Amino acid sequence: MRNLPQVSSFHPFFNEALAVMLKAGGKHFRAQLLLSVVSVYKKELLTQAFDAALALELIHTYSLIHDDLPAMDNADFRRATPTLHKSYDETTAILVGDALNTEAFLLLSRLNLPTSICLKLIETLAFNAGLNGMIIGQAIDCYFEDKKLSLKELEFLHTHKTAKLIAASLKMGCQICELDEDKTAGIYELGLKLGLIFQINDDIIDATLSAEQSGKPTRNDTHKNSFVNLLGLEKAKECKNTLLKECQFENLEKDFCEKLQILVKEYL
8 A cells, every 4th residue: 555656735536546446456467577587586686676566567557547548448347446537537547547657667767776777677668668569559459440450460469559568577577687688588578479378368358258257348349459359269269379389488497487387377
C-alpha cells in the first residue's frame, strides 16, 4: 500500500482512482520476469530492483486503463473490477493512465543504482513501451479492426503491442545486473518469443473462458486481429506449442531456466 502513487491535493478521489487497478491484482508477469533475472544473477540488488518492477506494473496498468476506454475497447471490467471510466468518468481514466505512465519513469530516475544503469532502464522502457513498441502495436490493433491481417502482419502487431514490454522486462533485469551485451540480447530475444506466446494464450483464454473465469470480458475480440480469429482455436494452440518448443531455455543458467519455466507453466 505504501508504494501506491499518491499526490497531495484537494481533489476528492484522484488518489483513490490511481490505486484502483493496481490494487485489483493481475498476474504481475512482467515484474516477476525482471525480478527472476536479478534473483539469479545479482541477488543482492533485489531490493533496488523492486521499484523497477513496480515501474513495469505502472506502465502495464496504464496501458490497460487506456485500452479499456470508450475510444478503444470500451470495456466494463478489468481484473474483475469495474473499469475506471465506468467507476468514475472518462477524464479520470485518461488522467490516471497518464499519471501511471509518467510515474514509472520518475521511479526509474530515482533508483538506488548508478546513474548509467538508471538511464539504460529508462531508455529500454521508453523504447519498448513507446512509439517503437506498445504504442504502434496498439495503433495498428485499433486501426485494423474488422480488417483481416496476414499472419506476418499479426505477428508484427502483437510483437509490438505485447511482446516488446515482456522482453523489456527481462532486458531491464539484465541491465540491473550489468550482464554482457550478448547475453542481454539473447534474453531479450527469448522475451519476444515469450511475449508472442503470452498473446496467443490470451487469445485462447478470450475464446474459451467466461468473463468470471478470466476477470475481464471475453469472447469480445470478434472485431480484433487475434491468433484465434486468424488461425482457428486448434491452430492457435499448435502455434503456441511450436513457439514454446523453440524457446532455448537450456542455453540459460540452470537457476534462471528453472525460474522461467515455472513462470511459463503458471502463466503460459
